[in-house]
Amino acid sequence: MTTRTKPIGYGIVGVGIWGQLHARVLADDARVNLVAICDLDQAKARQVAERHGTPHVYGSYEDMLRDPAVEAVSVTTPDFAHGAPALAAVRAGRHLLVEKPFTTTVEEGLAIIAASQQSGVKLMVDFHTRWSPSYYNAWQSIQSGELGELKLVTFRLSDTTYVPTKYISWANRSSVLWFLGPHSIDTVRWLFGDEVREVYAVRRDGVLSGMGINTPDFYTLLLQFECGGVAYLEHSWILSPNTPNLIDVKCQLQGSRGTIYIDNSHNRAFEKYSELTPHGYPDLPYADTAVMPVAQGRQVGYAAESIRYFIDCLWQDTTPLAGGIDGLRATEVILAAEQSAQINAPVQVMRHNV
Ligand SMILES: NC(=O)c1ccc[n+]([C@@H]2O[C@H](COP(=O)([O-])OP(=O)(O)OC[C@H]3O[C@@H](n4cnc5c(N)ncnc54)[C@H](O)[C@@H]3O)[C@@H](O)[C@H]2O)c1
Incomplete structure (x- = not known):
């Protein structure tokens, strides 16, 4: 080295x-x-x-x-x-x-x-989810055999309406699937150590377009991996802005010999109630302690770690x-999911050789 x-x-x-x-x-x-x-x-x-x-x-x-x-x-x-x-x-x-x-x-x-x-x-x-202590612990538990064979991952990663309406100015040129889906897709590929064979996606529109932002409200994705693993992903951009955190992150892993629950958003590691906290982002009752918090003036959390x-x-x-191949694989799954949501049927993921 x-x-x-x-x-x-x-x-x-x-x-x-x-x-x-x-x-x-x-x-x-x-x-x-x-x-x-x-x-x-x-x-x-x-x-x-x-x-x-x-x-x-x-x-x-x-x-x-x-x-x-x-x-x-x-x-x-x-x-x-x-x-x-x-x-x-x-x-x-x-x-x-x-x-x-x-x-x-x-x-x-x-x-x-x-x-x-x-x-x-x-x-x-x-x-950056690969640098989260929780997901890394889950990955290690799979690698060591403690969890047995990984069978099913359920992953919910969603934002309040604050994100598409106020946080980013270009929500109508993207979607919650492009914005959040790459994280969950990369995480489940990494946890299973396998590629996605087929995706079935359902998407709904209406709430955000009714607010003048032309982007889908949410997607649910059912992924089937080559070796039989299954992942269910949920990505919404219409959580109430009155929820105590900007994001909602929940993940459950079911292995043949064990189960893991991850909650990186509502685990109540930190709660604050004051005259400011009812007013929404950034004065939220559940401050971020995992993804991008600041301590002693220094950016910490797994977003900094990556x-x-x-x-x-x-x-x-x-x-x-x-690397690039991981990025490409997530893009291929999202494109297949978009197609699946349009035709309302499962779609085989087209993987490209590099
Ligand atoms: N890793 C994560 O969890 C995470 C979290 C938030 C955002 N992101 C990603 O980061 C990216 C940026 O998001 P953001 O929230 O900072 O958006 P933003 O709109 O706040 O910032 C984007 C910036 O890029 C500039 N820009 C656009 N086109 C440019 C060009 N051709 N050359 C130079 N500058 C250009 C814009 O002027 C703007 O200042 C997005 O892809 C988003 O998905 C990642």
Whole structure:
């Protein structure tokens, strides 16, 4: 294992909510020199750059990728806008951490994987659930044999209406399936250690479109894996904004010799009731203690851990878990689910060779 000694020159494309989280984690890491911030909104880019003492600000990723100081890149643009900057980054020989969904088309995914192999750069998709202590414990319990053979996973990952109506401005150009589905699909693929053969999906619309946001309300997916495993996934964007947490995360694993329940959102690890808490996000009674909390001014939680892990891989020259093929597989399942919901019948997942 080789270990670098010089900090990694790093750039971020898209510094909205999640790009700013990448910036906080990276700027806090002594192994990283956050040299460039890029956003179509240059005022926002300048503001984030100033906050972290980042010297270079760009309004286009093409310009940023001409900067020789940038060795690695996070792509944190909206769901539908990952493909072009991600492909340009790996073609330009930059290591790439791309947010989920990897891409929204198979063609883009295949092109990014091929280009990353050609240029020899590292490629990781930010499937951060693999860095959650709960899911990692579940994975270990399967690996050790304690749970027996994994048979069924039930995974609910949903948001309140706050997310599509206020948190992101482009909900009508994505869906709860593109926004949350990649996490659950990657998690069940990782837990089963297997590929999805068939998907049956049901989708309903109406509540959000009635609010002027043209995107589905929820999806349920029944996945059948090649070796017989079954997963049931539920993703809704219409939870009441009055629920005590912004997200609802529940997962149940049934093995032949054991059962695991995971609750990363309503486990009451922390409850706060004050004059502020009835007013909704961000003053929620159940503050986040798992995904992206802050402690002593430092970004912690598994959303930060996956980003630090990518830096570990660059620093130690190792291959990241959750690479392009994992990203592509999740995209293939989502595309099959969309088709299934349209025809109201199960669809075989088309897997592409890479
Ligand atoms: N890992 C997670 O759990 C998690 C959580 C939230 C969001 N995300 C993902 O992060 C991504 C960004 O989400 P967000 O909530 O930060 O969105 P956002 O709208 O807050 O930010 C996106 C930013 O990208 C910029 N942008 C768009 N196109 C660009 C381009 N071509 N070049 C440069 N900048 C561009 C926009 O101006 C905006 O500032 C999405 O794909 C989302 O799914 C991941």
